[in-house]
Amino acid sequence: MALETCIAFLLADSYDVEDFLFFKKNANRKRRKIRKKLKTEPSDNLQIEDDKRDVFNAVLQSLTISDFKSHFQLTPSQTEDLVRLLAPCEWTAIREERWTVWHAVLASLWALSTQESYHSVANRFHITESLICDQLDEFCTFVSSHLANEIHWPQEEEAEMSVVGFFSNVGLPDTLCVVGTCFIPCEKPIDVPDPEAYKDPKGSYSVKLMAFCNHKGRFTYVSAEHPRNWPNSRILSATELGKALQEDPMALLHGKHIIGNSTFALSEHFLTPFPDYATLGQKKCAITRKCSHLLQWRKAPSIL
Known part of the structure; x- marks a missing residue:
């Protein structure tokens, strides 16, 4: 009723009372016609949509x-x-x-x-x-x-399960997590010190995602806020996990270690493949092969 009053007020200069009564009567007739159409057609439309969804569900189940x-x-x-x-x-x-x-x-x-x-x-x-x-x-x-809270650093039993999983899968002992990186496209950042640090050679912008995962490939820590052009070691040191790794690695890892590729710095708690200079001993070659196999097996950059 309020809508009809507004319409009548807006059209007062063009319509007299008789014109408005005709307009109102005609509008009510059209409204009843639409309601009747909606009552008859939805059942047919719903049935069509239900059939489409049933087909879609069947396709999903066949995948x-x-x-x-x-x-x-x-x-x-x-x-x-x-x-x-x-x-x-x-x-x-x-x-x-x-x-x-x-x-x-x-x-x-x-x-x-x-x-x-x-x-x-x-x-x-x-x-x-x-x-x-x-x-x-x-x-x-x-x-x-x-x-x-579903993404959390493995502790106690979870940590032991991850260590056992990595050892049974690739034969590397005391491995807690594997880390990988990838790029996430974004618009040109604003309110950052250096927007061009997010830019690639083709002119597109992206942030670098760094994520750690357990033996099942599930995230245990994720960071996605730093420029794509930052080296991995710099991004790691800027994260909360990286700071905890520097301050008290034993409290974080309990004697275990993390596997990463050669873009990370090799340390007591961060294991990376040795450079293949054809001068590696048998033991270093074995470790390098296992690290490379693990990074390829987990496909660290692509699963994240």
Whole structure:
């Protein structure tokens, strides 16, 4: 009623009372027609969307683990764990009928992994672009706020399990974590001392992500705030973990060590491959092969 009053006020100079009564009657007739159409068509539209989603679900179930991971960056079991952890959250963007937390997580993972447009992801998952946008925002918020403690440095039993896992997989004793780096594209940074430090030779900007993972490839520490052109040793020393490693390595590692590539500085607690100068002894060659195998096996830069 308020809307009709506003319309009448705005059109007062052009319409007299009789004209407005006709306008109001015609508007009500159109409104009833739209309501009737919405009552009859949604069932057909919903059925079509349900059929599309059933087909999509069937395709998901037919994917191999490797194919599933290539699309969502997680295995089916890891995705199930993520859904279980996020299910209790107050999702407001998925109140649409037959749209579940499972679908919201999959769509969000797909959007983040493939960087497809909202339009493309919406068509793929048979929902609206606005829903993709809203639920992706909620997904990122829930992950950052509710799952912050899921990434933690291994202690006690977890640490021992990681050591055993690395030894059984590659034969390196007392290995606690492996570290790798990769680049994350970004816009030109502002409010930083040297924006050009984030720039690559092609003119694109990115930050360098440095992450540590255990024997299962799960994150134990992540840093993604430093320029891409900083060397790894400098980034490591600027992180909280790097500072703890310098101040009290025994408290952090308990006599264990970390594996990294040759861009990191070799130390008592940080093991890197020896340079292959054809002068290495048998023992150093063996260590270098195992370190290289571990970094390749874990694919440290690409799994992060």
